[in-house]
Amino acid sequence: MHERKHNIAPQDEAHRIGDLLHSAAIHLLRRVRAQDRTMGIGPAQLSALSVLVFLGPRSLKELAEAEQVRPPTMSRIVAGLVRAGLVRRQTTTDKRRLSLEATDKGTKILWKGRQRRVELVARTLQTFSEDEIQEAARVAEFLQKLVARL
Amino acid sequence: MHERKHNIAPQDEAHRIGDLLHSAAIHLLRRVRAQDRTMGIGPAQLSALSVLVFLGPRSLKELAEAEQVRPPTMSRIVAGLVRAGLVRRQTTTDKRRLSLEATDKGTKILWKGRQRRVELVARTLQTFSEDEIQEAARVAEFLQKLVARL
């Protein structure tokens, strides 16, 4: 056996890190979710709406895939958004398909919601030092890279 | 106005980072959640169970606070865990209060679930270089610190 004093086996380390990330993600979202409830739109609706606003119109299936949920689930989420006047169903040449797009109201609401959700994290970050904020930027970018590869 | 060429205003930067973190957290959990469903225990139950396993017995109220949910919500989560034989309700000297503790079965299930959830992240991490894994470790620790201050 090789000497491994202060070295953890890489796969154990990967698990430990995965664990920490997972836990951090859960708690971050729990905190943020509390902000969401103040405006009458659920987290799944807000997330789906953000896809339409930032990535543009999508079919229901595409939206479901982007959001990692099944079509019936997305169908209901969209129904809620349409009911609230935040999303429009447009027909296309292929009459099976829908083109889902955010309304102006939806776009406005999204920005406001986004602001609120992010506010909490941003406020906390502002209590950090300059150096720490820079580190936070690196952290966020790394996470983005990681999640993209997931 | 002061010269600010390559410097973004700190509060904007904080918002940008908050946004990235928020988005990363959502997508990380979406991916991981798919793994969860393969074993018959929901995310809220798993998360509550993990508190009991890793931090020890708790009253219902304490558990609700740790998990950032209201007591009635936790009451039902616990009911599910008890029904599944993963958690035990113990009476205490104060007969209003409960001591909730994980059973052996609960502890075993948790470890298995945890393994699966983390697996995906760990597998992805293993495709990274040594340096990147070290960076990931710093990232995870920073996030932990951030979330703790939230």
Next chain:
DNA sequence: CATTATTGGTTAGCATAGCTAACTATATTC
């Protein structure tokens, strides 16, 4: 070109998880 298969979305029905309001039982306080 008619039939069959595939694809896109919805509906129905189930479970989990979040909430508030209202209730019961026990402790605490005056």
Next chain:
DNA sequence: GAATATAGTTAGCTATGCTAACCAATAATG
């Protein structure tokens, strides 16, 4: 001992997840 406070539960609402079963429209195939 009576009033008040605290711990949990129950009831009832909404939102989100799923699968199975369905309809409508398109694509593929004989």
